Amino acid sequence: MPNRTPERTARPRRFLMCRPTHFTVDYAINPWMDPERPTDTALAVRQWEHLHALYRRLGHTVELIAPLPGLPDMVYTANGATVLNGRALVATFRHPQRAGESDAHQAWFRAHGYREVRRAGHVNEGEGDLLVAGRRVLAGTGFRTDPAAHAEARALFGVQVLSLTLVDPRFYHLDTALAVLDDDHVMYYPAAFSPDSQALLRSLYPDAILAGRADAEVFGLNAVSDGRNVLLPEPARALAAQLAEHGYEPWPVDVSELLKGGGGPKCCTLELRPA
Numbered sequence: 529m530p531n532r533t534p535e536r537t538a539r540p541r542r543f544l545m546c547r548p549t550h551f552t553v554d555y556a557i558n559p560w561m562d563p564e565r566p567t568d569t570a571l572a573v574r575q576w577e578h579l580h581a582l583y584r585r586l587g588h589t590v591e592l593i594a595p596l597p598g599l600p601d602m603v604y605t606a607n608g609a610t611v612l613n614g615r616a617l618v619a620t621f622r623h624p625q626r627a628g629e630s631d632a633h634q635a636w637f638r639a640h641g642y643r644e645v646r647r648a649g650h651v652n653e654g655e656g657d658l659l660v661a662g663r664r665v666l667a668g669t670g671f672r673t674d675p676a677a678h679a680e681a682r683a684l685f686g687v688q689v690l691s692l693t694l695v696d697p698r699f700y701h702l703d704t705a706l707a708v709l710d711d712d713h714v715m716y717y718p719a720a721f722s723p724d725s726q727a728l729l730r731s732l733y734p735d736a737i738l739a740g741r742a743d744a745e746v747f748g749l750n751a752v753s754d755g756r757n758v759l760l761p762e763p764a765r766a767l768a769a770q771l772a773e774h775g776y777e778p779w780p781v782d783v784s785e786l787l788k789g790g791g792g793p794k795c796c797t798l799e800l801r802p803a
């Protein structure tokens with residue numbers, strides 16, 4: 529029997545996004561940010577609008593949270609919370625520059641009928657570090673989210689939470705080094721993880737797509753999958769080809785301006801999972 533590429537099925541999603549009206553880089557809290565380098569807010573908005581339109585074209589629902597002046601990183605909504613089964617665990621940020629985003633997210637979830645909205649009691653940067661993969665949560669630590677936040681997520685959501693340790697400061701959030709493609713399939717960049725975490729990932733996902741260094745360094749892993757369509761930064765060409773070989777449909781997007789803040793398509797996208 530010839531090797532058959534699996535048939536991939538898209539599931540419609542509900543996302544939360546924030547228009548980068550106030551986007552700029554005026555502080556540096558990750559190695560990609562350089563306040564000396566000029567940013568083009570209008571270009572960031574155009575790139576974001578393209579991403580937003582693409583989600584809608586692919587049949588997804590996008591909800592919006594209002595951008596606030598003085599919070600230039602608010603465009604990266606993935607960091608605002610982790611949402612599972614109608615429960616929102618709202619972020620507690622590591623850096624004071626982003627602290628104001630927590631109140632905004634908490635208010636948004638309260639106003640939108642979520643059955644439980646809880647502010648994290650430990651540093652917890654939402655879906656930047658806590659990625660829902662089917663019946664489990666993969667949880668990053670090392671640079672931002674505190675390991676104690678993993679236990680808190682386990683208690684709130686009642687699912688298995690597996691801790692993964694990041695070791696390269698360029699890949700400071702789990703979603704910069706790993707993307708969930710489907711309930712039980714992922715892609716990741718092994719060198720971003722400690723040896724123990726690499727071993728855990730190998731045993732959990734023996735058929736994972738492994739990204740090369742060049743694709744990881746252009747934020748190729750900061751991707752959003754609906755089970756079939758995978759949006760990823762356009763320079764990650766080899767990774768797009770690997771995805772296609774595995775039956776996915778890659779959608780390269782230009783997020784060059786948003787990358788100046790250290791974020792790509794996934795950072796700009798929080799998945800909402802109502803009850």
Ligand code: ARG
Pocket residue numbers: 557558561601604606607626655656701703704789790791792794795796
């Ligand atoms: N400038 C932001 C920070 O350093 C970028 C966040 C990117 N978001 C993400 N989900 N990785 O916090």
